Amino acid sequence: MYSNIIVSRQWPRVACLCRTLTNIEGQKLPQNSKSFDGITPPPRIPRGPTDILQALAATVGHDPTATHYKYHDDPYLIPLSNFRKRAYALSAEAGRKAAAWIRDEHAELFSMRQWDPPGKKKTPHFNADPHIDAYAPRPIYNDESQVTEEDLIYTINNALIEDSLKVFQLLGGLEGVNDELKLQFLQLLCFYNEKEPDSMEWLEERWFAATTRDRQATTWKLGGLADKIFTAMEPKTSEAYCTIIQGMAKYYQAERAHELAQEALEKGIPLSTSVYNALIGCVGFLREGTTLRMEALKSLLTQMNEQGLSPNDETLTACLRSISAWGGGKMLQELALQVVAEFKHLGIHPGLSAYYYLLCLFCKERGPRIDILSTILTDLESREKIEAMEATDTNFFITAMGVCSDHLQDINMAERLHMLLMKGDNYKLVGDAYKESIYYRHLVTIACRHAPFERTTELLDTLVPNVYVPEPSVMEEIIRTLEVAGAGDRLAQAWSQLVVFGHAKRTKLVEKLVEAMTNTYQYQDEEVKSKMRSAAVDIFNFGELMTEQEENKDVRAPALPKLSATALSNIVELCATSEDAASASWSAAEAALRRLQRGDATGVPARPQALAEVAEKAAAVGKQGVAAAAVAYLAECGFEEATAASVQVLSKILNRTNEEVLALLQEPQINLSSSLQPSAMSVVESYHLAKTGVPARDAADSSTSSDSDSESTSDDE
Structure with a gap:
């Protein structure tokens, strides 16, 4: 009874659809290039799904100070040290690993309906829409699994080595699989050498693994399943020979690979260019000596020409890889240039x-x-775009920057290289996080050594700390550059950077910073001096905190090295320049002197005259305890500056001339102890210690004992 109502409601929708189709038809571009009204619309340009986003991003530009997208864009959450960056990235990846483990260990939770009624049969389903195979649980194969050739195809396409081996056995091995599928299985085994490959999902683990170079050694699995499959294949096709030869050459079973290549040529079986590229890559394992290796390389290239095979980019790369692995020398360099020239003549340019x-x-x-x-x-700059062709392409920029820094020591060349990296999409060729860190290490190092100071500071402000966190060796170069330039403000900031970067516990680096601040302190204005004094106080307080932690920690843990006496002396010198006697810098200076007197430092100060000047300044501002401690330390160490410093300090404490002080020091110390204050008396004792080399108490005891001896002698007489 409702059919008429339903039909009447559908008519407006049908009419609207017809009008829409009519409008769309009218908006179509004409097929010919010219229209009847004289207007020629431009041809349609195919657009991708992200072209609009890329166009919008191009209008904004790249922010060089922005952190990596994998970190939260929050100033309180962005990691600012290499350790925290590594821990942050690996912890996030550990969470993904935990999710993958739950997916694989409890696959039934993602493939069956667990919430169906108890009496209803469990039905398979997919949680995701659309279904993504990479996120789905992997099938499990055991001895009781019922498998087909589709299962083997699935494991081969997904590079599941262990599962493919199991399925291959369940299908009956060599007799239960057809030749076409057997060839695909052989290609998988040869490519991975019958070992489970590293997962491509866990990028952070591979990025922070710090593996920059593969080990060139014979790792091919002799007598493995790949050899058995190839031996059992009859007739042996060209694809089978190419597969086994490339697998052996990839894992440096060079002698056997060349034997199979000669066997294929004798049987009239054609080989591919990729096979010769693989053979060229391991030709150095066949011969000993540069001359024999060069002859073997030329022989392989001649065979390619005789077979009518055209070389490609990989052929050039394989030749240069082999030549560079043979050592160095003018002969190999000339050979490499000849190879590059020949390939350029063929229209193949180096990548x-x-x-x-x-x-x-x-x-x-x-x-x-x-x-x-x-x-x-010059060649790379002339290209419109640089495409990544091989995995080793990411080694170019870090090696080239290392050449600029260590070999050529040319800052202009380094800047050209950096501009090339920042051009277009070339930054993706810098490699993983480890290679990126090496690249910037070389760039910052050469900038500190050879670039003008303004360009160096501009580079540091751009890179540090979001893009690059300097290592201790690079941080030492930065401190040296700031010291040479007399940048006291930046030196004071460098201490906070050491704390943030996790380098504050590196004693040698802290000592370098304190020494640099001491050397540049006198050339700064009062505001910068105040910052440097505050930094020196913070350095000393941080060291005291670390000392307390050392005393409370486990005995088995390694002890942190102590600051040297020179570093503590520099801290005292920096802190003792304040005109305000009540400032915290004077308290830090006094504590540092007490630490020197206790022997909690290594060595002796390199500039004892600085401590003598500190004693005079302390006496002038009324810090008599600091002055007495400085003079006492100089006397205990046996520095000749202690004598003059004692006279100057007493002159300021007692408000007398130097002549009056010298006359006062000639009196017996017993008479002076009742008339002088403790700090002045301590300076007197330091003066006599510096003059005689014997503490005052020991001298008094020795004189008393000598008097008693003389009295006993007279009594005996």
Whole structure:
């Protein structure tokens, strides 16, 4: 009875749909290039799903001071030290690992309806819409699993080595799989050498693993399943030969790989260019000596020409990789240049990997200085876009920056290289977090050594700390640069950076900073001096806090090295320049002197005259305890400055001339003890200790004992 109502309601929707289709049809571009009204619309440009977002991002520009996207964009949550960055990234990845573990260990929670009624049969389902295979639980295969060839195809396509081995056994092994699927399985085994590959999901673990170079050694699994499958395959096709040869060459089973290549050529089986590229990469394992290796390389290239195979970019990279691994010398360098010239004649230009191996060959650490990098940069700068072709492409920029810093020591070349990295999308070629840190380490180091101070500080303000956190060696270079430039304000800020970066416990680095502040202190204005004194007080208080923690910690833990006597003396010198006797800097100076007297420092001060001047300043502002402690320490260490310092300090404490003080010091100390205050009496004792080298009490005891001896002798007589 409701059919008429339903139909009448549908008519407006149908009419609206027809009008919409008519409008869309009218908006279509004409197929020909010209219209009847004389207006020629432009051809349609295909757009991707993110083109609008990229266009909007291009209008904003890149913020060089922004932190990495994997960290929270909050000033209170952004990690500012290498340890915290590593811990932050790995902890976030550990959470993803925990989720993956729950997914794999309790797969039934994600594949069956657990909330169905008790009497209803459990039905399979997918939680995600659309369904994503990478997030779905992996199937589990055991001895009781009923598998088909589709299961083997699934494990091969997803690079599940252990599961594919299990499924291959369940299917009956060599006799239960067809030849086409057997070839795919052989390709998987040869590519991974029958070992489970590292997961591509856990990027942070691989980024912070600090593995910069693969170990070149024979790791091919001899007599493994791959060899058995290849031996059992009849007839052996060209694909089978290419697969097994490339697998052996990849894992440096060079001799057997070349034997199979010769066997294929004798049987008239064609080989691919990729096979020759793999053979060229391990040609150095076949011969001993540069001459024999060069002949073997030329022989392989000649075979490629005879087979009618055209080389490609990988061929050039393989040649240069082998040549750079053979050592150095002018002969190999000339060979590499000849190879590059021949490939350029064929229209093949070197990529980043090829240039990386050229740098390794020409720019040895202890070799002569050769400027090949300028030619490389000129070529790369002329290209509109640099594409990543091989995994070793990410080694180019860190190696090139290392060449600029250590080999060429050219800041202009380093700036050209950095501009090339920042051009377009080239920054993705810097590599992982570890390589990025190495790159900026070289860049900051060469900037501190060879760039003008203004350009260096601009670079540091841009990079530190969100993009790059300096290592201790780089931080030492920064402190040295600030010291040479006399930048007292930045030196005072450097202490807070050491605390934030986690370097405050590195004693040598702290001592370098204190020494730099001491050397530049006198050239600063009063505001900067106040900041430097505050930094010196904080350094001393931090050391006291660490000392307390050392006393309360476990005995088995390694002890932190103590500050040297020179560093404590510099802290005293910085803190004792305040005109306000009630400031905290004078308290820190007094505490540092007490620590020196207790022997809680290594060595002796390098500039004892500075402590003598501190004693005079302390006596002038009324800090007599500080003056007495400084003079006493100088006398105990046996410095000749203690005598003159004692006279000057007593002159200021007693408000007398130096001549009157010298006359006063000639009187017996017993007579002076009742008329002088304790601090002045301590200075007198220090004066006699410096003059005689014997403490006053010991001298008095020795004189008393000598008098008693003489009296006993006269009595005997």
